[in-house]
Amino acid sequence: MKSNLNLNTPEISPSQRKLWFAAIKPPMYTVAIIPITVGTAAAFWENNHFSSQIFWTFLLSAIFIIAWLNLSNDVFDSDTGIDKNKAHSVVNLTGNKSLVFALANVFLTLGILGIFLIAWWQKEVTVLGIILLCCALGYSYQGPPFRLGYQGLGEIICFFTFGPMAIEAAYYSQVQHFSYFVLIPGIIIGITTSIILFCSHFHQVEDDLAAGKKSPIVRLGTQLGSQVLTGVTIGIFSLIGIFIILGTIPPTTLLIFLSVPLAYQLVTHVAEFHDQPDRVNNCKFIAVNLHFVSGMLLALGLILPHLLPS
Template identity: 60%
Template sequence: MTTSFIEQPNSKLWMAAIKPPMYSVAIIPVWVGTAVAFAETKMFHVGIFSTFLISAISLIAWMNCSNDVFDSETGIDINKAHSLVNLTGNKSLIFWISNLFLGLGILGTLAIALWQQDLTVIGLILLGCGLAYTYQGPPFRLGYQGLGEIICFICFGPLVVSAVYYSQAGAWSMTSLAASIIVGIATSLILFCSHFHQAVDDLAAGKRSPIVRLGTKAGAQLLPWFCGSIYALTGIFVVLQIFPVWTLLVLVTLPLAWKLCTHVHQNHDQPEKVSNCKFIAVTLHFWSGLLLGLGFVLPF
């Protein structure tokens, strides 16, 4: 069960609610899409990159805030001390703050579209926002049906990476699509790991997350395959000459994947001990994405 309200200092609860490490989920797709575009076009548009980065961070803030609002309506966060709604006691305030971040994110990508006189980028981002809303937002709440990881994969993989690539290159790329698969898997891994310590609360609220459906033991057994796909696919894309050989730098993160898998295997049924596994997954996501992008840039 999630940590109770009285066990942590208020400052720590606020840091947990804001989730600073999670903003790497916004940074990595922008970095990888830009790196692939640079590798293929030898061009880098600093203004577009910066604007996209700020927009992506704003959209992550929107999802963070709005998810706490939507979860407060189902009662699933009743034991979640670091819910923004529980901390402030003002669901309406968090709702409007989330809408402000959504507006900022959309305005940024709209600025890129107007700059390029091409609506493709804003179209992809609006599609991603709509899909992201269905994760927790009523009446869909697809995350409660166990579809969150699929939504996460599509939004932060093919949609965002492709949009970023297009914003830099003004075209499509099979290499960018392949890279987006790696980023999407690594991002979905974070969400998958976040369910282990919440299995009891999720089940009580009727949320059929993958861990609720599988059980924590089976989820822990699936995790090595989940992590291994990042390295297997990177190797396959290198062999097929879709990726440069330098992208094998992602293999440097194998110790992180090992740490994640062994930690979850040992503690999958102990919520207090396994609750930090999502942060190990965030670290794995960040470094694997950083090194993947670097693998595209280094040959030049």
């Protein structure tokens, strides 16, 4: 296939730069940063232990794996035709699906090598096994023959992969044992990550219907979908309050409530513009902001008990 990318062009136009920024999705890499950070913070809170070498290796590996996921999903979506109207698809921008798929696999290899390095340092393969399972679930989202995202299962896959599983893997990488406690931040981060994917469907209902993709918004409709979003978002902060009252997480995790303005911005924006694709299409970026800020505040709330005076 002939490439649309002219390497001899001295500079890229502002519109092209915007398309490339949208295609590369820099904000989406928070879904790699947050679970590793929160899982590491959880290990620090419970065990007062932190290995910077393992943390940075894991974080870089997770970023590589997300790059694989984003690029390979562009390739798989191009096969179904769902991205034919998506100007910021990497495949559409380059016109070279084979190159994009090859680059995606390079990123996957680099990511797995980093996790393998952690397993070699620890002389066991538990973390590697968890991450390989995460990658398999990530592939099943859009990859053939599964394409579970087309059956509306993407949010469920997202919840487990980037929530309990990724956070447990980050926790285990620090202390080499499991903890039931990790389910608490795992549930919170799993929900906020799934919200990002959920919000990405509001503006593309017509394209999803044309491609036979039964996304949650296709099934629910945009109005009911906006109400579900409001309920789930309120649920995040309700769960934090319940866990603090039960004494299962430290009171310092109340810091997560500083992200309430972002949550309010998200649900009110979607409630107002849920059926207007040109107005609601930026809601996933508000969801990314909520995910990142709430996740970092949760991590800070977990490490503060060891940093504050007794």
